[in-house]
Amino acid sequence: MVLSKCGEEFELYAAKIAGKWKGRIFIFGAGIRGKELYRELSAYPAQIEMKFIDNDAGKIGTVYEDAEIISLAEYLQLNEADRGIIVIAIAQADAVAAVEEQLANCGLQHREYYFTDTEFQNEVFPIISLYCYDKSYVSLAQISLTERCTLKCKKCAHACYAVDIASDDMPLEEAYRSVDCFFSKVDFIGEFVLIGGEPLLYKELSKVITYIGDKYRKQIGLFTITTNGTIIPSEEVIRACSKANVMFRISNYSKAIPRLKISLDRLTAYLSKYGILYVLGKPDGEWKDYGFEYVNRKASSGELITVFDQCKTPCREMRGNRFYFCVMARTVSDNLRYHVGEDDYLDFDKLNGTEYKKELLKFNLGYSEKGYLDMCNFCHGAESINYPIPVAEQLI
Ligand code: SF4
Ligand code: SF4
Structure with a gap:
């Protein structure tokens, strides 16, 4: 809008x-x-x-x-x-x-x-x-600590298949800065998500969880980690999760990758043993294809405003002082080196006026000067439901 x-x-x-x-x-x-x-x-x-x-x-x-x-x-x-x-x-x-x-x-x-x-x-x-209540509220936002992953899903909506397993993760100081910037402007978030790639690959994960838990837990409804279930967390991570009341959202790709059944059983048993809450996804279902690799609408700005308005993605992302409306747009553009929409974010450092909470609210509701993201040109958006694809089909 x-x-x-x-x-x-x-x-x-x-x-x-x-x-x-x-x-x-x-x-x-x-x-x-x-x-x-x-x-x-x-x-x-x-x-x-x-x-x-x-x-x-x-x-x-x-x-x-x-x-x-x-x-x-x-x-x-x-x-x-x-x-x-x-x-x-x-x-x-x-x-x-x-x-x-x-x-x-x-x-x-x-x-x-x-x-x-x-x-x-x-x-x-x-x-x-x-x-x-005079409180700024965001329903859901994610921080992508690493874009490396243990799987290579052909249609990963963050294009993590293009990220080398040896590449660098977000530095710990940048992770701290990202959450500090976010909570300097957001009074309460419904669900705060640690995501990737596979976030359990992040070496400093327990430190990030402890930092967020100690400083901001009261401003968070659900504090969650989204994992593909291939890694058993270290005891250090489990201790941090237990203290910060972190819940695991475990994707279930065991239908596409039968060997994962054993990892999922091990992970759920391990989390149960330590009293960590988890939700295990259902193995059935389908993904929708956003088409980032092949869509090019060559659309006018008026058409892109319509695409954006119909999409209504709820997936915000924080990264340093930047607050992105669509985590997929940011990650795909970066991971596929499209360099599209690099300025499509709200700058927390510039939200300084007395009306900053209203500015944040409007951004979060989808209002911006341009009315769309440049990456909407390369995306099926709401029409992606017409492009069902198998879950977690692997590249190799
Ligand atoms: S497991 Fe998730 S993050 Fe990893 S490649 Fe598949 S969809 Fe992407
Ligand atoms: S249409 Fe735009 S906002 Fe919606 S998912 Fe695609 S890139 Fe993101």
Whole structure:
């Protein structure tokens, strides 16, 4: 979106969202995703009242941590004043569609009464956080400590297949500087991700985890590491993870690479032994091809604004003083040496005015002077769902 269009219209939208806020949400779905959202927002520095709605009769009437689980019928019996935004937090797209139909049948309209968790975290709560609590909020951001990897996926969305296993990682001081810059402007982040490449290849990983945990853990909902499951972390890393309450998100590529089954079993057993939380991905499914290696839209700036606006990627990245809207755009451009969009970032060092939180909010919602990233010219963007590809197919 183009920044110049972001005036009165944005203020009206923000005022409408903030005006709806009653300090309370109803998370539809008391499963893995709903509970993650609950844990994220429980850590937020202002109290948010949360309840779950679920269709499972076995869950209704029970509690998760401090949150009651009620039925939709019970929600509908509440007075308007006792209701709140419903957030659908369910992973499977068909189950989300079924809940949307259920809500529509009860007269609850999308974006009036309910949002999906992606919409809530990326579009709605950043506004609520600033306008109702004066806190800058980012739903998810990553720091790529290394772009080396133990696998060579043909369609790695960060093009890590092009990175030599002997190449240099981010220096430790740069990792510290990146998180310091980020947290100097961001009051709270829903999920802070250590990523790669394969982040467990990073030699100073325990130091980075300890640094972030000691200085910034209170500003983080979920602190996670995304790993491909090929490496067993050292005891030092495990101790740091345990102290900083780090959760592992383990990709499951065992269908494409059967030998990984043994590593995944070993890793999950090891994490369980030390009481480290993890989520193991499902072996099925498919990836979508962004087409960075062959797409060249040769599009006008107007067309690229549309591509960018339809994409809405939630994957921000911090790197030194630079805050990138799209981690894929930055990594692919660097790793394939495209040198495209090298200025497409927000400079934390220049966010100094009294309105810096609003500037950050607008960037995070996708507003910029240009209205798109140069790499959008080389990407299928939202159309990538029409280009399904096998998961983790290897180059060698
Ligand atoms: S495991 Fe992940 S980071 Fe490594 S090459 Fe595959 S997709 Fe890329
Ligand atoms: S369309 Fe642009 S913002 Fe979206 S994934 Fe592609 S490069 Fe990133």
